[in-house]
Amino acid sequence: MTVLTARGLAKRYADTPVFSGIDLDLAPGEVVALLGESGSGKSTLLNCLAGLDEVDAGSIKLAGRDLRALDDEGRSALRRESLGFVFQAFHLLPHLSVADNVALPLRLLGRHDPDRVAQVLDAVGLGHLLARMPRQLSGGQLQRVAIARALVHRPQLVLADEPTGNLDARHAAEVLALLRQCTHEAGAACLLVTHSEVAAQSADRRLRLDASGLHAA
Numbered sequence: 001m002t003v004l005t006a007r008g009l010a011k012r013y014a015d016t017p018v019f020s021g022i023d024l025d026l027a028p029g030e031v032v033a034l035l036g037e038s039g040s041g042k043s044t045l046l047n048c049l050a051g052l053d054e055v056d057a058g059s060i061k062l063a064g065r066d067l068r069a070l071d072d073e074g075r076s077a078l079r080r081e082s083l084g085f086v087f088q089a090f091h092l093l094p095h096l097s098v099a100d101n102v103a104l105p106l107r108l109l110g111r112h113d114p115d116r117v118a119q120v121l122d123a124v125g126l127g128h129l130l131a132r133m134p135r136q137l138s139g140g141q142l143q144r145v146a147i148a149r150a151l152v153h154r155p156q157l158v159l160a161d162e163p164t165g166n167l168d169a170r171h172a173a174e175v176l177a178l179l180r181q182c183t184h185e186a187g188a189a190c191l192l193v194t195h196s197e198v199a200a201q202s203a204d205r206r207l208r209l210d211a212s213g214l215h216a217a
């Protein structure tokens, strides 16, 4: 039983191969660090696993569904239900408060649960900033809002692209502990792109992406 199973993934941009022959299994409750040099294709792989970008070959099974067999609407529905994504650039909506940004994944699923929104914001240490607007937050606080938003709907898979990149050591450790706790508790899987050795060591296992593929690190 896996949350995500990928086989033989290959991706190229025009004449530039990014990766090929990628196999990946993510089990419920595990945090896996994805390492690799800048430009090795980590963000591209995350986007492909999320169905935000298309692979050229291979298969991706997410939460029991064949991602590549779905149309755009089916992929969006699967993403809304099963996926939490922490983007490098946060992607918070500037005209919505912190609480409304975090509530967004629930709203898209037709759910209204302010208690859950307050709970995840408390968990990332921002329970006192619910009414703030994104422009009134520091980079580290924005990152924690983005993480709360990725976790609020209890997704089966959390994809996190450098989630501690803007945080000081203390907040980074808190965020990693939170990702680990939520992942383990919810039986979700978390794939964590990171350049940080500390973040990598906090994961249950480590994988490295390079020109020859994906390997245990």
Ligand SMILES: Nc1ncnc2c1ncn2[C@@H]1O[C@H](COP(=O)(O)OP(=O)(O)OP(=O)(O)O)[C@@H](O)[C@H]1O
Residues within 6 Å of the ligand: 013, 018, 036, 037, 038, 039, 040, 041, 042, 043, 044, 045
């Ligand atoms: N939309 C695109 N069109 C063409 N090439 C792209 C596109 N997006 C990424 N690339 C190229 O694909 C390769 C992989 O990029 P990607 O951003 O996935 O790497 P990364 O490992 O996440 O890097 P970093 O650690 O610096 O974030 C790079 O050579 C990049 O220039």
